Amino acid sequence: MKIFAPTRGPNCLDNVNFSVVDVRTVEAGLSDHAGQLVCFNVRASKEPIEFDRKRFRSITQLGLLDFYNNAKPINWNFVSDENVSMNLKLEKLIDFSDTAFLKSFPETYTRRDDKPKKVEWFDDSLKHMRDMLSFLREVLFRSIL
Incomplete structure (x- = not known):
C-alpha cells in the first residue's frame, strides 16, 4: 500500500511504500510536512x-x-x-x-x-x-x- 496523498513533494523521503493495512496522512501541525499515521501489529x-x-x-x-x-x-x-x-x-x-x-x-x-x-x-x-x-x-x- 502506498500513501497517495502528498506530504511535501514528490522527492520527499516520506512518500514511501508500506505493506501494512492501515496507513494515511494526517495534519500534525508540527512542520510543513503532513504526518503519517501507520497502524500495525506488534x-x-x-x-x-x-x-x-x-x-x-x-x-x-x-x-x-x-x-x-x-x-x-x-x-x-x-x-x-x-x-x-x-x-x-x-x-x-x-x-x-x-x-x-x-x-x-x-x-x-x-x-x-x-x-x-x-x-x-x-x-x-x-x-x-x-x-x-x-x-x-x-x-x-x-x-x-
Missing part, C-alpha cells in the same frame, strides 16, 4: 502486565524542542543520494526517529487507581450553579438559532 511483550501502574510518554514543549535540536545537526544528504536504496533511507529515518523520540519523551509512570474518588467539595450550591449554567447555555443557543 508482538506481545514477555514482560508481565502491571495493572497498578500506567506508563505513558507526554508530548511536552521541552520534549519537542529536544527532538528538534536532535534533528537539526543531522546530515540529511542521504535522502537525495541516488546510491542509497529507499529501504536504507527509510531504515535511517526510522532509527533516528525512534532514538530521538525515546530520548526526548521519556516514559513516565503513575499509579493506576480505577476506583472513583469521592468528591467532597462539589456541594449543593455548586450543583445548582452547574444546572443554572446549563439552562442559560441552552436558552442562549435556542435564541441564536
Whole structure:
C-alpha cells in the first residue's frame, strides 16, 4: 500500500511504500510536512502486565524542542543520494526517529487507581450553579438559532 496523498513533494523521503493495512496522512501541525499515521501489529511483550501502574510518554514543549535540536545537526544528504536504496533511507529515518523520540519523551509512570474518588467539595450550591449554567447555555443557543 502506498500513501497517495502528498506530504511535501514528490522527492520527499516520506512518500514511501508500506505493506501494512492501515496507513494515511494526517495534519500534525508540527512542520510543513503532513504526518503519517501507520497502524500495525506488534508482538506481545514477555514482560508481565502491571495493572497498578500506567506508563505513558507526554508530548511536552521541552520534549519537542529536544527532538528538534536532535534533528537539526543531522546530515540529511542521504535522502537525495541516488546510491542509497529507499529501504536504507527509510531504515535511517526510522532509527533516528525512534532514538530521538525515546530520548526526548521519556516514559513516565503513575499509579493506576480505577476506583472513583469521592468528591467532597462539589456541594449543593455548586450543583445548582452547574444546572443554572446549563439552562442559560441552552436558552442562549435556542435564541441564536
